Amino acid sequence: MTSAFLPGLVTGLALIVAIGAQNAFILRQGIRRQHVGVVVAICIVSDVVLISLGTAGIGFVIERVPWLLDALRWVGVVYLAVFALMSFRSAFRSQVIDTTADDARSLRGVVLATLAFTWLNPHTYLDAVLILGNLANQHGGQRWIFTAGAILGSVIWFCTLGAGARALSHVLNTPLTWRIVDALVGVVMLFIAVQLALMPPV
Template sequence: MEQLTLIASGLITGIGLIAAVGAQGAYLLRRGLNREHVPALVAFCTISDILIIGGAVLGIGAVIEQFPAALEVVRWVGAAFLVTFGIGSFRRALRPQTTSIAGESGIGLTRALTTMAALTWLNPHLWLDTILLGTLANAHGPEGKWWYYVGLCGASIVWFSAVGFGSAKMSGFFTNPRAWQVLDTVVGVIMLGLGAGLVLH
């Protein structure tokens, strides 16, 4: 039961943070709406997340073991980032705009993967998120962190598959500014909740 709770917690937290990183998801949404290279892009995003988050879990654990004070630094930096991002989400919710999903069409696989690689590996929000997730995972102990990590990996699989393969069916829905307003509001609540949790933990 405890393992299932950790997996569920990692899944929910992972989806909240992954959904908040807009550039990567928006690009995948556009390619999905054009039905271009969706399996390859979904696989790339998922594998990248699994590798980056896994490295964060291992790396943060080593830092905490050797330099416990580093946990405090990461905790407060992470909390500040989450609160700031949450406030930004609420501001966007107050001024919803239709997201452009038409984009360019007919691009090759190499270009699509290169663009996605830049959006994934050069995104500072992504690295901040993964450092935070590594810290949250290690808070569950040597064994519990890996069950939490399983949930985080599941979040990547679920989210990127839903965006990539489900984007064609969502085309009408996400041209409505109200849909983005709801999403930004939910993301804002999640971010503020996680930020408060880091401060209080």
């Protein structure tokens, strides 16, 4: 009764490992050593909810309410574009980030940004809800075993990415590295914003 677990794990990892706005943000926060655990936890819980909804069959609702994804798409485009501009602006500041400081005042902003990168991206719904949901239901009675594998893939990836970036923060915390990181994050965000803007209606 565990034959669907490995396919779920592999499929979940294949869909989530691709560089995207969410992964770029986790990498950035990990290197900054700022609320990494909170960011990773939000991403994991969000994936658990979305993948489970897809397995439960909520995907048909999204397919029948196309305006919902379109609305999210344009909100996501604006948010990603603004974040990209902020990253490009930061890239011109050649300073070392104080990774020992844990400014509680920034927690709210980090939480909101993580939720935005996760829930305002239509690709999240297409991957987690529609694709994984449909694949899970193809396994019939083992659909929740497939889902468990996909969720484990998310847990493994997010924890590895967050912990890895945090572990390397002392090595990477230089003015040049931050220029490169902020510039790359800006490019990724802008690229995804353009992709979303050009994406045909669902």
